[in-house]
Amino acid sequence: MSLDTVVEDIRDEARARAEEIRADADERAEEIVSEAEADAESIREEREAEVEREISQEREQRLSSAKLEAKQARLGARRDVLEDVHEDVEGAIAGLEGDRREELTRALLDAAVDEFDDGADLRVHGRSDDESLIEDILTEYDDATFAGTRDCLGGVVVESEASRVRVDNTFDSVLESVWEDNLKAISDRLFEDQ
Structure with a gap:
């Protein structure tokens, strides 16, 4: 075996080892990318769920607020009607003859x-x-x-x-x-x- 052959065998081994390391690195890179994509998807889903909860909570708060405003307006209108009736009764009493x-x-x-x-x-x-x-x-x-x-x-x-x-x-x-x-x-x- 000549020195060239030994060098060539070492190079072939080194290339094979480098190819193996590159394949392992590519596989590991794909795993990391896949994990990162899965994490990103999970984070996106969690964030979407959180945003939906916030939207739902905001909707409920606004609905409650609108209901309260409507109730207050209705009570105010009732109070105004009762005041008008009271004034009418006072007028009728004052007008007794x-x-x-x-x-x-x-x-x-x-x-x-x-x-x-x-x-x-x-x-x-x-x-x-x-x-x-x-x-x-x-x-x-x-x-x-x-x-x-x-x-x-x-x-x-x-x-x-x-x-x-x-x-x-x-x-x-x-x-x-x-x-x-x-x-x-x-x-x-x-x-x-x-």
Whole structure:
């Protein structure tokens, strides 16, 4: 065997070994690329799922917010309608005239006077438009006098200096009491279809 042959055998072996190393490296590179592509796909899928969750969460938040806004708007509209009804009732009460106004004023005055001891000097206040009506009714009472006007829809406020008691039997106070006691029923009736 000549030296050239030995050199050629070593070269062939080196080439074969280099080819083997290159093949192993290519195979390993393909594995690394494949793993990287799989990792990238997994990361992309996770990110897409995360984005979908965020979108879904944002959608739910906006839907909840829109529902809340709609509910608040509906409640605001109901409150406005109730305020309008209350104002209409006040207007109807303020517009009472004649025998009906006298009957109600008399009943409120009687109920107020019953709250005081007999013989107490009573001062009665009422709406300025009702002054003559109240004074006419007061002629039936020995210890009660008209003491001035009050800004109200009607009725009376009766007070006694001796007992320091004040009874508010105005149409306003009766309306507010009845309104508060029946607000749910009024609302239910007005909005029964909703």
